[in-house]
Amino acid sequence: MKITPAVNDQNRIIGQVPANTTVEELHARDKAAQHFGIRILKLAPGEATLSMQVVEWMTQGHNICHGGFIFTLADTAMAYASNSGDLAHVALNANIDFLNPVREGQELVALAAEANSTKKTGMYKVSVTIKNGPLVAEFRGRTYGLSRKS
């Protein structure tokens, strides 16, 4: 497979994105997701369900998960949901509401679903819950599509 750079002329360059890259391939090269132990539970067109176990280094103070990592899980879910089509998508922006604390040892599940898409942009809603537990955060993000070179 030929790898060429997918340059985002305006936003984040997302690195080398080969044509016809599957989300599984993206995940295999995604060191950040691996470092966090993020696992893919389910993929479908415009959808992704991921999970992440909160370990000790993810906490601030005693045993509460840093909000940035809840965001990271949600952002990763959006990325995987938005990169299943022909275009490589990068995040333009995102917002998050924090609703409940998450403690060390708990497992988070993020469900991302495309709520709108056009030729160039996409909008995704992501809900993060504690597995078999309460809603932890609501996230909404906008993506911008880049052509993939082949």
Place this chain on the structure above:
Amino acid sequence: MKITPAVNDQNRIIGQVPANTTVEELHARDKAAQHFGIRILKLAPGEATLSMQVVEWMTQGHNICHGGFIFTLADTAMAYASNSGDLAHVALNANIDFLNPVREGQELVALAAEANSTKKTGMYKVSVTIKNGPLVAEFRGRTYGLSRKS
């Protein structure tokens, strides 16, 4: 120093927050910040300047920093800027616009400043730049103050 729990009756419990905790003490107990190599460059009432070096595991694809970690740096800067007073603050929500890609090896600097505060809530604006380089992200967050037990 007596440590007692600061319970957020409604949002994230931020763990054991002792009375009169300094931000330096918070940082010493903040495993997430340590894991990311986040350093405190400057602290002032309502302000915090932090830095973070982007290392290999922070990247997705080849060498581009995951947006979640830019958010994490900004969120940490807000936390340190908002926890310098009498109340322990937790984040209610935040939004971020991503403007430029960040590559492995680059150093990020986040400057958080309180833009508004009341008896119970605070609002913080955080700008993230590449050191001696362009603006990477704009972040704005709202915090809610919890009483610190002593």
Place this chain on the structure above:
Amino acid sequence: MKITPAVNDQNRIIGQVPANTTVEELHARDKAAQHFGIRILKLAPGEATLSMQVVEWMTQGHNICHGGFIFTLADTAMAYASNSGDLAHVALNANIDFLNPVREGQELVALAAEANSTKKTGMYKVSVTIKNGPLVAEFRGRTYGLSRKS
């Protein structure tokens, strides 16, 4: 009915909010909603469905509804959904994604639903659609509860 001021010690004073005010009473005193012809289609605890017809003065350029008025409808729906309980709620913040244009003569429907609530804060999601048509905007807002004096 005795009317006393519900003072928001930190955010927006929402004027004179009598104890046990119904949303219908709020609407009767809500000159802004009346000016826009905003109608209540349905009310339930934590929910409100409102409609608004786009008339000529709501447009910018030729016949496209100003984004601020789509926000206004969504914000009003959140207000009505959040003011059905014991506390008077004011908006702390909100975000909106614009997805499709709205033209003069079209009718907008906003559906607000509480997605989280605590002793002091609430979070609401609002979807705005063209009646029998596509999604126009997604909105999420956070509210802060004030005691109602009686």
Place this chain on the structure above:
Amino acid sequence: MKITPAVNDQNRIIGQVPANTTVEELHARDKAAQHFGIRILKLAPGEATLSMQVVEWMTQGHNICHGGFIFTLADTAMAYASNSGDLAHVALNANIDFLNPVREGQELVALAAEANSTKKTGMYKVSVTIKNGPLVAEFRGRTYGLSRKS
């Protein structure tokens, strides 16, 4: 001057935008802004300062300005700041934090400034204050540029 439609292939159609339209011309055709009595105080490339007097119908409850109209003023300021160049810009999304109440009779001033721009997108920060008074709201929005037909 030939008027042709500027079609937003993905978001809001902003109506008939002639080539080389000045912001003053946009304002002249902007019925929403006129209805609100929004005045242009200052224009510069990437900047706009607007004012709006809060009149009775803009209030909810007794004499407090509806948050939607504070958003409308900020959104209009972004539109005028972003439409001074070659491209017609439409809003992709926006967020707002409400900080202080505004009463009937007060004059609001919104200052919009471009914080980032690329070939296709722009990011604007808008601060709304009461004239000679406190900060009322902070707003940040993202725009998408459309080609103007001539």
